Amino acid sequence: MQTFKLDKKSAWAFLGKLKDDFELIAPVKKDLVRFETIEDTKDIYLEKNTYFSVKEYFFKKHETIFQFDGNKITVPVAQTPKRVFFGIRKCDLNGIKHQDMVFTEQISDPYYTAARENSFLLGYHCNEAPSVYCFCGSLNLVDYYDLMFYDRKDFFLIEIGSEKGSFLVNKYKQFFKETAPEIKADEKIIYGADRLEKKDISKLYDHPDWKKGVDLCLSCSACTAVCPTCYCFELHDTVKTENPAQGERVREWSSCQVQEFSKVAGNHVFREKREERFKHRIYHQLEYFKEKNGINLCVGCGRCIEGCPTRIDFVQIINEMK
Ligand code: SF4
Ligand code: SF4
Incomplete structure (x- = not known):
């Protein structure tokens, strides 16, 4: 996978450009840490995972399927702006993968599909579990993102995971000059997130x-x-x-x-x-x-x-x- 190195200042300038050109959605800290549309990139908060996931942007809590007036049916045209999501953790990226399987592979849900097609997924990789309750390391999660940001204190390593990710890197190539060696699997380990000890619960139903x-x-x-x-x-x-x-x-x-x-x-x-x-x-x-x-x-x-x-x-x- 192609990898780039961006100092933090350049990474934040890149996010600023994304904010100007798309709707940028990222975690902010308010009553809770939650995803919101970003007006100022200084508001982006990456210390903790969000209380709610990004699910509601794709599989909405409330969706009008059609309107009726007597026998006349009107189906609303799914209109989703081009959105860039930043700061999605590995667990939630895999959550999107699983919802993609349900809403775009097993059936083709037009509302979900339109929202997904118009989205770019920019991950933020945890170096260690952000909560004592995390156990993503027990579940064989995979890489599933357009771009993934690996936080290395003074800089980010950024990995391209899809054609959409390549598109963004090409569009904003002024920020992506310095390449870096591929990130090895042991450099992607999330420490403290491996606490589910029994992987097979099939025989425990009556316990x-x-x-x-x-x-x-x-x-x-x-x-x-x-x-x-x-x-x-x-x-x-x-x-x-x-x-x-x-x-x-x-x-x-x-x-x-x-x-x-x-x-x-x-x-x-x-x-x-x-x-x-x-x-x-x-x-x-x-x-x-x-x-x-x-x-x-x-x-x-x-x-x-x-x-x-x-x-x-x-x-x-x-x-x-x-
Ligand atoms: S496990 Fe039970 S009490 Fe806890 S959130 Fe779910 S429904 Fe509510
Ligand atoms: S730990 Fe598993 S079941 Fe619980 S909220 Fe996360 S994905 Fe859902």
Whole structure:
């Protein structure tokens, strides 16, 4: 992979140009660390990972699928500006890869695809785990980015990962003069992020230790809302009260943690018990998706643990199972 060396001043000047020419979205520190459109590159904050991932820019929380007026259907044209995302960690880049598999490979979702096509993904590689809950190092994550920034204190090493990345380097070649040797695999290790000890949970479904988590779970669904890989949604129609013939069909995020999620006609609920819902999320992340697609859905970001109101650490629960 072609690699460049940029001193920090040049790297920040490069980001400034990106901000002028595109919508630049990067982490900022406010009430929480979160992705936002950047007005001033001085606001970019890279000390911690963001509380929410970038998922909502592609798989939106609320999307109008079509509007109806009697028998007339209007499909909104997906309009997404050209966006550059900077500061995405390896876990979230892999989260995007997994969502790409769901929304562009397994089906072709026009809303998701348009947002992805118009995006450039610029990663920021962690040298060590930014949170005690991270376990990305246990999950065989891959390189998936347009450009990746490796922070080496006084300078960045920048690796090209795709044609979109090459395009940016060529467009702004005034910043990319100094090449560097290829970064070796052992220079990409993220220290302190390898804490999931059991990689195969297929035989642990009936283990009594799940109770440690189930008893604390509130079925609040915060874990699925912060997760970069959860992709469940519901569709429903809303109509105008003044004219019920007019309205729209919308898609909104949903969660396997709420009882209604698996409710079908006749009021039958497939996962009525909290224990079944609690285990379903973890098994989908670490087992079922892998059975179907060959890789874990989970990317080990630890957000579902940090964002859980009762701090249920499912990694610790699995590690402690005898
Ligand atoms: S965030 Fe925690 S309490 Fe809420 S549903 Fe998820 S595991 Fe349960
Ligand atoms: S399940 Fe938890 S650790 Fe895994 S990707 Fe989702 S939020 Fe991150």
